[in-house]
Amino acid sequence: MADEEEPEKCGKCSKEIDGGLSVGCEGKCSEWFHLKCAELTVKEYNVIKGCKRLKWFCDICYESEVIKRTNDEVIKEIKQLKDQISRLEEKVSAIKVDDNDNVKYSNAGAEEIKQRSEAAIIISAKNEDINKHTSIQNDLKGAIKPQELRIGVNNMKTTGAGKVKISCEKKTDILKLKSEIESKLGSKYDISEVKTRKPKIKIVGINENMDKDELKNTIIKQNELVIRSIRSGYYSNV
Ligand SMILES: [Zn+2]
Ligand SMILES: [Zn+2]
Numbered sequence: 001m002a003d004e005e006e007p008e009k010c011g012k013c014s015k016e017i018d019g020g021l022s023v024g025c026e027g028k029c030s031e032w033f034h035l036k037c038a039e040l041t042v043k044e045y046n047v048i049k050g051c052k053r054l055k056w057f058c059d060i061c062y063e064s065e066v067i068k069r070t071n072d073e074v075i076k077e078i079k080q081l082k083d084q085i086s087r088l089e090e091k092v093s094a095i096k097v098d099d100n101d102n103v104k105y106s107n108a109g110a111e112e113i114k115q116r117s118e119a120a121i122i123i124s125a126k127n128e129d130i131n132k133h134t135s136i137q138n139d140l141k142g143a144i145k146p147q148e149l150r151i152g153v154n155n156m157k158t159t160g161a162g163k164v165k166i167s168c169e170k171k172t173d174i175l176k177l178k179s180e181i182e183s184k185l186g187s188k189y190d191i192s193e194v195k196t197r198k199p200k201i202k203i204v205g206i207n208e209n210m211d212k213d214e215l216k217n218t219i220i221k222q223n224e225l226v227i228r229s230i231r232s233g234y235y236s237n238v
Contacts, residue, residue, distance in 0.1 A: 010022070010031075010032065010033050010034045010037050011025065011029060011031030011032060011033050011037075011058055012033050012034070012037035012038070012058070013034065013037050015034075017032055017034060020034065020035070021034075021035040021042065021045055022034055022035060022038075023035060023038045023040060023045060023048065023056050024056070025056065025057055025058040025061050026055040026056060026057055026061075027057045027058060027060075027061020027062070027064075027065050028061055028064075028065065029058060029060065029061055031058065033058060038056070038058070040056070087217065090221075091221070094221070100152075118154060118167050118168070118169060119167065119168055119169075119170065119171040119173070119174035119193075119194075120165055120166060120167035120168070120174065120193070120194040121165070121166055121174055121177065121178050121181075121191050121192065121193055121194060122159065122163055122164070122165050122191070122192050122194055123136060123140065123163065123164045123165075123166065123181060123185075123189045123190070123191050124162055124163045124164075124189060124190050124192075125162045125163075125188065125189055125190075126187075126188060126189060126190055127188070136162070136163075136164045136189070137156065137158075137164060139185055139188065139189075140156070140164065140166075140181070140185070143181070143184040143185055144177070144180055144181060144184070146177075149173075149176055149177065149180060151168060151170075151173035151176050151177055152168060152169055152170065152173055153166060153167070153168055153173075153177070154167045154168055154169055155167045165194065167194075174193070178191050178193065
């Protein structure tokens with residue numbers, strides 16, 4: 001807006017700029033305008049001049065550079081929101097609630113995740129005379145009440161000579177169970193934790209058109225159970 005750069009003609013009326021107040025457009029045209037042609041008051045002119053961060057645009061440049069740019073940003077933002085919504089919809093439609101009110105995730109593009117988190121202990125008799133499975137199971141059934149402990153037991157089965165394996169879905173449940181058995185039947189039985197297998201990550205339904213984020217989200221979605229188990233420390237001993 002320096003005076004020496006003033007061109008001779010006004011960008012609006014094409015008449016000479018005769019030394020009166022004028023304002024330069026900060027848009028692509030870079031033309032100068034009579035204050036009157038720019039529809040600015042002297043007060044407004046002084047505010048613009050006094051503040052480096054204030055820029056004045058002529059009508060044409062304002063339309064093409066300011067409004068259009070804002071519109072482009074809004075359109076881009078709407079597009080991103082739409083993408084987010086459709087990802088959320090996909091996620092919500094993949095949520096299933098089973099009979100025990102457990103929330104499970106599945107993916108229409110992938111077969112349901114078969115891998116279940118499971119923790120287990122093996123109870124074995126200290127005295128070799130007690131090698132009948134039935135007596136171990138009877139002892140356990142008599143001393144341990146899962147409902148009172150508020151734990152969920154998945155399975156109890158015999159394994160090898162004089163051994164019984166009990167599995168729970170939650171690691172915390174199996175730890176509760178372990179300490180309960182130790183305190184009630186510890187003199188008779190040894191209780192050891194079963195090491196869990198390494199989680200497998202599954203990847204299906206990907207294609208070369210996916211960008212990095214899509215790929216990452218797909219893998220995360222298909223392996224939600226495994227990833228949640230890892231995050232919760234379930235596999236920390238592996
Ligand atoms: Zn003019
Ligand atoms: Zn302009």
